[in-house]
Amino acid sequence: LMGLLLHLLMWWTVRAEDVTFVPLTREFLDRLRNETLYNRYATPTQYDGIPTNVSLSMFIEGMSSFSAQTMDYHLDMYFQQEWYDLRLEHNHTAPILVKDKKVFREMWHPDVYFANAKSASFQVVTDDNFLVWVYPDGRVWYDTRISIVVSCNMDLWKYPLDSQQCPLRVLSYAYPESVLRLVWSIKDDFLPVDRNPEITMPDMQLKDIRTGYCNGTYATGVWSCMTAVFYVEREVxxxxxxxxxxxxxxxxxxxxxxxxxxxxxxxxxxxxxxxxxxxxxxxxxxxxxxxxxxxxxxxxxxxxxxxxxxxxxxxxxxxxxxxxxxxxxxxxxxxxxxxxxxxxxxxxxxxxxxxxxxxxxxxxxxxxxxxxxxxxxxxxxxxxxxxxxxxxxxxxxxxxxxxxxxxxxxxxxxxxxxxxxxxxxxxxxxxxxxxxxxxxxxxxxxxxxxxxx
Known part of the structure; x- marks a missing residue:
């Protein structure tokens, strides 16, 4: 609960208008369901001939289970995505809050996935842990809580005196870089990947988190890729x-x-x-x-x-x-x-x-x-x-x-x-x-x- 409050407080203090929001309106729903005005299968900038920029950020709520036997670790995090969709501009002074997943599925949203994840799931207790804010200028901010088991190819030649570098790779599944470009969110006084300072693990110690890019060229083109590398040391x-x-x-x-x-x-x-x-x-x-x-x-x-x-x-x-x-x-x-x-x-x-x-x-x-x-x-x-x-x-x-x-x-x-x-x-x-x-x-x-x- 404390982590959730800190997480919300971090984002609510960015702007004053984040404190209030507007409930979902009929006008907004009608626009989404009007295929002439809104095509949820097209990216926001598809007809402009430029890629859509999607800013990503994470808040690591918990980290555990660094297993040398299975070579993986467990993350519990808040995953935020932000992009502009001018088709969703509205005249309200505060952002519109979307809490219905059915409505969210009618909106275009990035199809990002974690390339080296073994398994992942959304938190649904006591309700679906997600929210979407649609700002008057068309900025969309999507936040969800995810539990994920990530693969990490550990080098164990120094075990148990070792330290590991475990990356988390994020890519778009369907859109190449020419259509969708992933970038880390850059905001004053906030890191693109932040963590709960109370994270403790019985056998490992989290030393640092570094962000980077891992764009790769494939037969189908160049795909945008981002990495968050977790530097951990084993408790000797x-x-x-x-x-x-x-x-x-x-x-x-x-x-x-x-x-x-x-x-x-x-x-x-x-x-x-x-x-x-x-x-x-x-x-x-x-x-x-x-x-x-x-x-x-x-x-x-x-x-x-x-x-x-x-x-x-x-x-x-x-x-x-x-x-x-x-x-x-x-x-x-x-x-x-x-x-x-x-x-x-x-x-x-x-x-x-x-x-x-x-x-x-x-x-x-x-x-x-x-x-x-x-x-x-x-x-x-x-x-x-x-x-x-x-x-x-x-x-x-x-x-x-x-x-x-x-x-x-x-x-x-x-x-x-x-x-x-x-x-x-x-x-x-x-x-x-x-x-x-x-x-x-x-x-x-x-x-x-x-x-x-």
């Missing part, structure tokens, strides 16, 4: 809070891996996978809100870089785990050596034991050590002496294997300590490399997209 703070800050925090959380123990493989792997999946989910959510384009957007660079940093954390853990286990693999004995030693130890003694009779040898076990006790010294035959020598040899082999196992244990422990130290040094360096790298990336990212581009 919304995307900072919804996209940039959460993803940056996820990258920081992934760095907790560098403070976890090298042996905490389940914890480190689960943290890396969780952060990577979270980044992927947010990237998909952003992708669904945008159209499919053939170039890389600023948000794609950000999401891809954050995903690369998180993936780098997983690569770092893999390197640490490999460096730690590589030292252990170096000290592992050959499997064939272990099998041969065990077999020679066990079966070498068994063959000698099998050669003895039960009456000659008694076997007892004490403190986990196997001893062979002969029944009497007198029965020391050569076969028994040979068996005793074999037992002594096997005992020496057992001692050698035990020493080898202890050496292997200490070697493994030392190499494990060395591997852990290497992995810890990698973690310590990454605690600095990753934050500094992410900081440098942010510095380059924001500098490029906000300043140099």
């Amino acid at each position: 703070m919304h995307h900072v809070m919804q996209t940039y800050l959460p993803t940056a925090l996820i990258v920081v959380i992934s760095w907790f891996n560098f403070w976890l123990d090298v042996d905490s493989a389940p914890a480190r792997v689960s943290l890396s996978i969780t952060t990577l999946l979270t980044i992927s989910t947010q990237a998909n959510a952003v992708k669904l809100a945008l159209p499919e384009v053939s170039y890389m957007k600023a948000i794609d660079v950000w999401m891809g870089s954050c995903m690369a940093f998180v993936f780098g954390v997983m690569i770092e853990f893999t390197i640490c785990h490999f460096a730690k286990n590589r030292e252990l693999l170096r000290c592992e004995p050959q499997p064939s050596l272990i099998v041969d030693t065990a077999l020679s130890t066990l079966f070498g003694a068994s063959r000698d034991i099998d050669d003895l009779n039960d009456e000659d040898v008694g076997i007892s076990s004490q403190e986990n050590h196997t001893a062979l006790n002969l029944l009497s010294p007198e029965r020391s035959e050569p076969r028994l002496r040979s068996f005793s020598a074999n037992v002594n040899t096997n005992e020496s082999r057992l001692v050698t294997v035990d020493i080898s196992r202890r050496a292997l244990h200490w070697t493994r422990a030392l190499r494990n300590l060395r591997g852990r130290r290497i992995a810890q040094r990698i973690d310590e360096r990454c605690r600095t490399i990753f934050p500094v790298g992410f900081l440098l990336f942010n510095l380059g990212y924001w500098t490029f997209y906000l300043l140099y581009s």
Whole structure:
């Protein structure tokens, strides 16, 4: 309501006679319906051989729904057209008000249309939002309220740090420039395209409106065309809070891996996978809100870089785990050596034991050590002496294997300590490399997209 009052006040203050008007008269209707005096299919200057000038102006009441997905925006505006038709001159001191659309259709009026409009409609609540003033000198002023969805080919390579230029093109549909010429209205203290100062949008900010001309030559001739270009900037703070800050925090959380123990493989792997999946989910959510384009957007660079940093954390853990286990693999004995030693130890003694009779040898076990006790010294035959020598040899082999196992244990422990130290040094360096790298990336990212581009 406030916008409507401001709009009417703006035009009523142009001249004093605009405050009053004359109701539609029978004389005026008779003139319109007299085909001899008035031909509504002919332009006002058609028989004079000159084009009819139509002045256009707009008052933008509301603007919203700048959609990157559908590449369009919504306008709610008052659209004014003004021209001279000397056939409608009258003797009244005030303009005649026409509020009946049937009467208006009996008058000649420009057939302008919006070339890049997806859809448009007249406001009809609570009544048809239009009026026509016919001044005594034949000047006709036509005002109507229109809701329109306008197409805008947005360049999204800087999204969501972008600014857009969205034109609204107005043309005549049937009349070339030689018959009808469109011009922007020029009046003192009034802009041809003005706006409601209270216009606010959740994701965009209207910075400026500029008017221009876009006359084009076609096969049927030259057609008059006018443009109103809306310069808008995207509100960055919304995307900072919804996209940039959460993803940056996820990258920081992934760095907790560098403070976890090298042996905490389940914890480190689960943290890396969780952060990577979270980044992927947010990237998909952003992708669904945008159209499919053939170039890389600023948000794609950000999401891809954050995903690369998180993936780098997983690569770092893999390197640490490999460096730690590589030292252990170096000290592992050959499997064939272990099998041969065990077999020679066990079966070498068994063959000698099998050669003895039960009456000659008694076997007892004490403190986990196997001893062979002969029944009497007198029965020391050569076969028994040979068996005793074999037992002594096997005992020496057992001692050698035990020493080898202890050496292997200490070697493994030392190499494990060395591997852990290497992995810890990698973690310590990454605690600095990753934050500094992410900081440098942010510095380059924001500098490029906000300043140099």
